[in-house]
Amino acid sequence: xxxxxxxxGQLQEATGKKEEVLTDSFESLGNLRxxxxxxxxxxxxxHFKMAQNNKIDIDSSPLSGNLIDLLPPFSxx
Amino acid sequence: xxxxxRYQRHIQLSxxxxxxxxxIKKAKILVIGAGGLGCPALQYLTAAGVGTLGIMDPDHIxxxxxxxxxxxxxxxxxxxxxxxxxxxxKTLNPDVKVLTFPFALxxxxxxxxxxxFDIIIDGTDNFYTRYLISDLCVLLNKVMIYxxxxxxxxxxxxxxxxxxxxYRCLFPYPPQVGEIPxxxxxxxxxxxxxxxxxxxxxxxxxxxxxxxxxxxGKLLCVNLLSHQNTLLDFEKNQKEIDQIKKQGKAIxxxxxxxxxxxxxxxxxxxxxxxxxxxxxxxxxELPSLSHLNPLSSSVSLDLLLDNKQKIIAFCxxxxxxxxxxxxxxNKGIGNxxxxxxxxxxxxxxxxxxxxxxxx
Numbered sequence: 001x002x003x004x005x006x007x008x009g010q011l012q013e014a015t016g017k018k019e020e021v022l023t024d025s026f027e028s029l030g031n032l033r034x035x036x037x038x039x040x041x042x043x044x045x046x047h048f049k050m051a052q053n054n055k056i057d058i059d060s061s062p063l064s065g066n067l068i069d070l071l072p073p074f075s076x077x
Numbered sequence: 078x079x080x081x082x083r084y085q086r087h088i089q090l091s092x093x094x095x096x097x098x099x100x101i102k103k104a105k106i107l108v109i110g111a112g113g114l115g116c117p118a119l120q121y122l123t124a125a126g127v128g129t130l131g132i133m134d135p136d137h138i139x140x141x142x143x144x145x146x147x148x149x150x151x152x153x154x155x156x157x158x159x160x161x162x163x164x165x166x167k168t169l170n171p172d173v174k175v176l177t178f179p180f181a182l183x184x185x186x187x188x189x190x191x192x193x194f195d196i197i198i199d200g201t202d203n204f205y206t207r208y209l210i211s212d213l214c215v216l217l218n219k220v221m222i223y224x225x226x227x228x229x230x231x232x233x234x235x236x237x238x239x240x241x242x243x244y245r246c247l248f249p250y251p252p253q254v255g256e257i258p259x260x261x262x263x264x265x266x267x268x269x270x271x272x273x274x275x276x277x278x279x280x281x282x283x284x285x286x287x288x289x290x291x292x293x294g295k296l297l298c299v300n301l302l303s304h305q306n307t308l309l310d311f312e313k314n315q316k317e318i319d320q321i322k323k324q325g326k327a328i329x330x331x332x333x334x335x336x337x338x339x340x341x342x343x344x345x346x347x348x349x350x351x352x353x354x355x356x357x358x359x360x361x362e363l364p365s366l367s368h369l370n371p372l373s374s375s376v377s378l379d380l381l382l383d384n385k386q387k388i389i390a391f392c393x394x395x396x397x398x399x400x401x402x403x404x405x406x407n408k409g410i411g412n413x414x415x416x417x418x419x420x421x422x423x424x425x426x427x428x429x430x431x432x433x434x435x436x
């Protein structure tokens with residue numbers, strides 16, 4: 001299954017990408033997270049949330065979406 | 078009659094009408110942070126005729142604020158943000174009651190100020206205050222309107238609306254020190270807080286009027302470069318909310334990274350100030366600034382403790398000096414600040430003062 005990953009905020013700097021398409025399959029969002037942390041070690045320094053198909057979800061959820069958004073909290077006022 | 082004319086374009090809307098305008102007049106909104114988000118939100122809420130507006134911010138206006146904090150102008154440099162904001166807002170709409178709180182929100186004073194308002198607009202630039210606002214809004218059952226920024230992007234959401242989720246439901250883990258840079262460390266396109274702040278004002282008015290779809294349980298992510306606006310759903314995390322309620326008070330987060338009072342801006346200093354400078358740069362960095370006789374960062378603690386002058390550390394950008402001052406504060410040096418600007422600006426400032434004193 002193809003899925004599109006979109007990186008928000010400073011995750012773009014941590015990965016060097018705005019978005020990418022993955023064809024690997026993962027059982028859960030947590031599995032995908034672990035894969036990405038290995039792929040992009042800089043992600044280890046930032047807490048980030050993941051959303052699938054426009055819904056923020058927890059790591060233990062099965063990965064079923066084909067649009068995955070990764071978002072850190074923003075500061076700034 | 079005058080009221081009807083001023084708000085005619087509101088009243089003409091069947092969704093607002095005279096009753097809606099009356100609701101706006103009765104609303105009480107506290108804007109925490111009169112910066113990039115707070116300024117545009119305050120302007121539109123004042124223009125809209127919100128009856129009572131509170132403004133809280135401990136800061137003074139510096140030249141680097143003017144790129145995005147559009148209430149202020151060059152004549153305001155060094156002046157108190159909250160008091161200047163009130164002055165301009167009263168000219169825009171004298172009917173609005175503006176309450177000024179020229180100090181920071183703290184764990185001690187938060188309940189006292191948040192409790193008297195209906196809606197709290199979060200225009201802060203640090204996580205310490207943001208989690209404090211969030212916890213108090215949960216405890217006091219207040220609607221919190223969140224806005225935050227990163228470079229060309231923004232996030233908006235509405236928390237605690239009709240029993241909806243809170244900020245901790247979205248981001249339960251406060252970032253560690255240094256994990257997420259704050260506004261003074263990262264560049265930001267000036268219009269981004271403008272757009273996000275106006276979104277916050279829009280949500281506030283929708284909440285007052287019970288109009289349309291409020292961004293409750295939804296995070297709006299705006300990217301001004303790609304025009305990719307993403308609306309993400311998220312759920313309430315009852316465990317997070319119960320934890321705060323059980324505690325009965327806000328839970329302070331460890332990250333005080335960008336917590337106020339550490340920094341001072343050149344615009345807040347005058348030529349009469351007695352200042353002991355500390356240069357935390359490497360020895361070979363330029364401009365030299367040796368004419369200020371700065372101490373080096375290896376100066377002994379005893380010497381700093383005995384010092385009666387205001388101690389201000391500087392570096393090239395204000396980043397290293399902040400880390401240094403934070404360390405000193407932890408070691409009990411209270412009278413120690415970090416210069417927001419860098420050595421080059423300090424050099425210009427000193428030259429200006431010398432010229433001024435010579436003429």
